[in-house]
Amino acid sequence: MMPYYSRNGIVIYHADCRDVLPTLTAVSVNLILTDPPYNVSAPDIDLPGRKAMVRDFGKWDENYDPKRDLELWDRVLRQGSSVVAFTSCRLFGKWWEGLGTRLVPQGFDAWIKDNPPPHPRPVYVNAIEQIVWLCKAGAAHYWGGNGYTRNDIYAPSPSGRERTEHPTQKPLSVVRKLMLVHSGEGDLVLDPYMGSGTTLVAAKSLGRRAVGIEIEERYCEIAVARLRQEAWVTDEECYDPDADAKQGTLLDDAPARAPILMR
Numbered sequence: 369m370m371p372y373y374s375r376n377g378i379v380i381y382h383a384d385c386r387d388v389l390p391t392l393t394a395v396s397v398n399l400i401l402t403d404p405p406y407n408v409s410a411p412d413i414d415l416p417g418r419k420a421m422v423r424d425f426g427k428w429d430e431n432y433d434p435k436r437d438l439e440l441w442d443r444v445l446r447q448g449s450s451v452v453a454f455t456s457c458r459l460f461g462k463w464w465e466g467l468g469t470r471l472v473p474q475g476f477d478a479w480i481k482d483n484p485p486p487h488p489r490p491v492y493v494n495a496i497e498q499i500v501w502l503c504k505a506g507a508a509h510y511w512g513g514n515g516y517t518r519n520d521i522y523a524p525s526p527s528g529r530e531r532t533e534h535p536t537q538k539p540l541s542v543v544r545k546l547m548l549v550h551s552g553e554g555d556l557v558l559d560p561y562m563g564s565g566t567t568l569v570a571a572k573s574l575g576r577r578a579v580g581i582e583i584e585e586r587y588c589e590i591a592v593a594r595l596r597q598e599a600w601v602t603d604e605e606c607y608d609p610d611a612d613a614k615q616g617t618l619l620d621d622a623p624a625r626a627p628i629l630m631r
């Protein structure tokens with residue numbers, strides 16, 4: 369299949385990921401870092417005098433079942449690799465049902481939003497997005513964190529120069545932290561549900577190779593535009609990998625950021 373974009377180790381396919389995945393080299397990917405549909409779309413809510421609350425993300429956010437993907441992902445993953453996927457608590461059961469024995473659940477991370485939008489109905493304001501972490505079975509997994517790498521990641525929703533038109537864009541700082549913890553320099557990162565290309569922008573900035581797959585061409589265009597920009601994200605705007613270490617008291621003798629293999 370011809371890529372939509374290919375430059376300096378970053379490749380985009382404009383296609384259904386389930387058509388592309390079987391064509392990728394088996395046992396080649398160090399990390400799947402992705403953000404598949406959540407199945408949470410509902411009609412938008414009109415707000416008097418303000419912008420409507422967007423809840424209808426489009427057709428792609430219907431009937432997603434991770435069970436259908438896990439085998440395709442397992443085929444391309446290398447020994448020691450991880451899957452890190454944003455998801456909704458509504459899908460937890462389906463992730464676990466689909467696992468079989470080849471991808472092993474390790475736990476969850478949470479992106480805690482500094483600025484969640486208010487909700488006009490009597491429900492909780494959603495300030496937390498869940499992130500599931502699975503490992504390829506049968507081998508020690510790569511760990512680029514340190515002895516105090518926490519699973520609560522605080523960041524605002526993308527805004528200003530970072531914000532694109534994609535309705536469910538994730539913050540670059542969160543994706544960069546996850547990438548640093550679960551992959552090393554030069555590793556190959558795959559995002560089969562690429563959206564506006566946040567994973568690929570993070571890969572470019574951190575010296576990883578990456579493949580992104582996106583079914584909607586307008587989002588491929590946004591991703592290419594982001595990749596073509598010179599690095600406008602300054603280090604201050606991004607996750608500081610040593611910040612966890614500064615908080616931790618356990619760390620005095622732990623090697624900060626040294627990749628280690630854990631069972």
Ligand SMILES: C[S@@+](CC[C@H](N)C(=O)[O-])C[C@H]1O[C@@H](n2cnc3c(N)ncnc32)[C@H](O)[C@@H]1O
Nearest residue numbers: 384385403428536537538561563564566582583
């Ligand atoms: C939750 S969004 C990802 C947003 C992304 N993390 C970002 O920061 O922009 C999921 C994306 O998957 C795409 N998608 C849905 N089904 C797909 C499929 N079968 N193959 C490839 N892309 C798909 C949607 O068009 C949507 O852009």
